Amino acid sequence: MLQNLLRTVRKHGYVAFVSVCLTNAALVLFVGCGPESSGSKEADKRSAEESSGRDSVSVVSNDDWYLAETCRECHADQYDDWLGSHHQLAHRRLDSEKDSEAFSQGEVFDQAERRYQLAAKENGFEMSELETQLPSEVDSVIGETPIRQFLIPFPGGRFQIQGLTWDPHKKQWFNVFGDEHRDEGDWGHWSQQGMNWNSNCAWCHMTDYKKNYDIRTDEYSSEWKIEGISCIQCHADMESHVASARSGEYKKRETPPNIELAMDNCASCHARREELTANDFHAGERFDDHFRLVLPDLPNAYFVDGKANEENYVYASLKLSKMGHKGVSCLDCHNPHSHETILSVEDNSLCMRCHSTGLNEATIIDPVTHSHHPLDSVGNQCVSCHMPKRLYMQRDARRDHGFTIPDPQLTIDYDAPNACSACHGDKTVEWARDKVESWYPNSERRLALRDRAGVLNSYYEGEEDSWTDVHRLLLNEENVYWRSAYLRILGAMAPGTPESLQAALTSAKSKSPIERESALRIMANRNDRLADVQRALYDSSRLVRNQAADTLSTQFNPTQSAFQEWQQYAEANADRPAGALRRAELAVLQGDAALAKQLAQQAADFDKNNAHLLYDVAIMFARVGDIDGALLKIDQAKRIDTSLGLIWFGEGLLYAEKGDTSRSIQSMERAVQLDPVQDRWWYNLGVAHMRVGQTERAKEALSKAVELNPSQAQYKQVLDGL
Incomplete structure (x- = not known):
């Protein structure tokens, strides 16, 4: 019913202020309706005024507290900055004039x-x-x-x-x-x-948005207050603020604003992150209580020099940078209402605000001497070298916010783009490298960045011993975001080592929630640190509690707040394949086989051509006893890709579960042919041969398992028993 009502509102060209009964609700629209050629702020202002229904709003009741026009009564300059901004126009109704072309x-x-x-x-x-x-x-x-x-x-x-x-x-x-x-x-x-x-x-793209996804019907009843990003998305306690301002009881704040909280608000959108809550973040709250940030431990997200590769939306880049570590914030450079920079970047005024004064501990720089380019050239612009553009979505060129230094040698070694070649496309990368080397000989910073790039590249390439260098970098790193990335890598590659454990124990005491959560990933992959993970269920940050509850999900306790939060997290993300399977896991624990299968099927439907996903779905079907249904999923996966050994191995396990050892052996033999380095697969194949009395073939398979992983005592014990 609510969705139908929303559709009715949309058809009439209004933005919906959504409530269940919609009584006394003002229907508002914040868009510029003039033609693009005359899309001035004045036209946007007239359009916003005309569509807001200002004359019908009751000033006495303050029912209009959430409207941008209400804020304009006291904040006209900020309102004018916001009109026509990317925030205001983040989402709008169709316009017959603007969109007709x-x-x-x-x-x-x-x-x-x-x-x-x-x-x-x-x-x-x-x-x-x-x-x-x-x-x-x-x-x-x-x-x-x-x-x-x-x-x-x-x-x-x-x-x-x-x-x-x-x-x-x-x-x-x-x-x-x-x-x-x-x-x-x-x-x-x-x-x-x-x-x-x-x-x-x-x-x-919306103000006060609620996704409202129903995991059982696989449907949305999404709602919001305003289309586009408006004042109340970024400013807290606005209803009481409007009431006190209009009554004459407002008292100006005596304390300075909390810049870190302001940054957290920016990060809620301008960061690549996973949501921990169901759209529950509000201005004034901590980012780490609602989101998990993506860092360079994720392969392909960043280049080895720290520049963004995929769409990471700048926040993590800034925090990973030397400037971000020194406390430079979004507000040091940007007008938060217009998004424009507070000073020009073309003449370096913005950058020199710090680099000519030492503000924020910045190094004093003379641009011409530093850049080795003429005064009025593009090469003399700070942003050209330290904030190079990268194209996203085919047409959207965005500046990198990692404030990295250009090093053509990293292009030669690792194919990372460099700013020099962006301008000097007629020159070789070696020419650019030699120029940089002659200008900045023996640069310690450049050598340190090359060292880090080499370590990250080894990790991205899957080199097993690269964790030792990651640990070395961690010991000398002050930036908590890089420290967190290194801890995540250690948790994935070498959680069982004494070095990783000591690093985790040290970082578990960090003031930073993201560092504590990353340290917990090491604990989570160790059988001897269960008590540490259990204590983390009571951490002050939801981010850390979430990681602990996820690790201990098989011990799900519906009366414990951390697990209640984790269930909310699982359901908030159940409209994605991994999220649906996570919630299906909980359904298995709760004994709800029907829901587990339904969610597993929904996961498969979200990404129909993904053979790996179908394997996971098949395993979920098997866990609730539907072996035949699981085999059907395996057949679907094989129709997509017959070259994945994992699919054949899964089929072998399922036939073993059915007691069909002969077909199990056929599938497992196909699996090890396709991927012969999987020791566990060889072991399972050997056990299957044992069951049907094929001793010599069992010995061959088990010997291969021992050869691949001699540290696994179980393999040798079974082999010696033949």
Whole structure:
């Protein structure tokens, strides 16, 4: 019912202030409705005023406390800065004038030669992907510049982001996936869960957004107060603030604002992170109580020199940087309402605010002497070298916030991009390397960064002994974000070593929740530190408690607050494959086999062409006793990819469970042919041969297991018993 009501509101071009009964609710819209050519702030202001229903708002009751226009009564300058900003225009209604040019293109082709039909209808616009039966009605727009993406309503309360995207500057349609071919069953196809707006986009494009995903019906009843990012998303206690201001009882705050809390608010959107709560973060709360930050322990997220590779949304980059470590915040450089920098970057005014004064412990620099480029050249701009741009979504060039130093040698060694080659494309990388070496001979900082790059590259390449160098870096690192990344690596690669344990014990005492949580990952992978993990259930940070509860999930206690939080986390992320399987695990523990199978199936449906995922789903089916259903999932996985040894090994285990040892052996032999370095697989194959009296073949398989992993005593014991 609520979703139908929302759709009714949308059809009439309003933004919904959503409540169950909608009584006395003002329907507001914060968009600029003028044509793009005349999209001035004055036009945006008139549009916002006209659509806000200001004359109908009761000043006495303060029912309008959440509106940006209400804030304008006292904060006119900030309101004017916000109008036309990326925040205000993060999400808007379709506009017949502004969007008509895009939808007048008729039939268009994207880079992969997919065909689309664009059309204006009586009540809106349509974009149809031809040769499919997918929905085509356009609901709304996210983003303004440099690109605009369009939402398509789907059944179950879903809104999907079309891959076909409008470039308002070049007046072109293009596909954010480029020429990549994506099937309708792929996670990343625009119609599938990887491009679902409710789960992936809405929190950072709406004000006071609630996803409201129902794990049992696999449907959304999402709601929000305002489309776009408005004042109350970033400012706490606004209802009482408005009431006190209008009554004349407001008292100006005497203490300075908490910059760290302000940064946490920025990070809630401007960070690549996993949500720990169900859209429960509010301004004034701690980031680490609601999110888990992605760091360079995740391969491919960052280049080896610390520059962002994938879309990481700048916060972690800043925190990993030398500047972030010294306390430089978003507000040191940006007007939080307009997003523009507070000083020019073209003439280095912004950077020299610190680097000519020593503010924030900055090194004093003369730009021309430092850059070795002429005064008015691009090469003399600080941001050209230390904040190089990288292209995302085909057309969106974003500056890196890691403030790294350009080193062409890292391009030669590890294929990391360097700023020099971005301008000097007519020169070789070796030429650029030699220039840098001549300008900054024997630079200790550059040598240290090369050392770290080499260590990270070894880890990314899977070199087993690279953990020793990671530990060495950890011992000399002050930045808690790099320390946390190193601890996560040790937890994944070498949790059982004395060095890792000592590092974990030291970092478990850190004031930083992210460092404590990363240290706990080492404890979580050790059988002798269970007491440490149990104590972490009572940590002051939800981030740490979540990691502890996740580790101890098989001991789930519904009366303990940390496990209650963990269940909320599992359900908040159950509209993703890993999240659905995590919640299915809990259903198994709770004895709810039907829910476990349902969630496992939903996980498979989210990413239909993922053979690895189907293996995990098959195991979940087997855990609740449905072996035949599990084998069907394995068959589906093999139809997608027959080259994965894991799939064949899983099939072997399932046939063993059914008592069909002959077919189990056939599948396991195929598995070790495809991936002959899996010692456990050889061991299971040997045991299977033993069961049918094939002693010599059992000896061969068990000998191979011992050869691959001589430290596993069980293998040799079974072999010696033959």
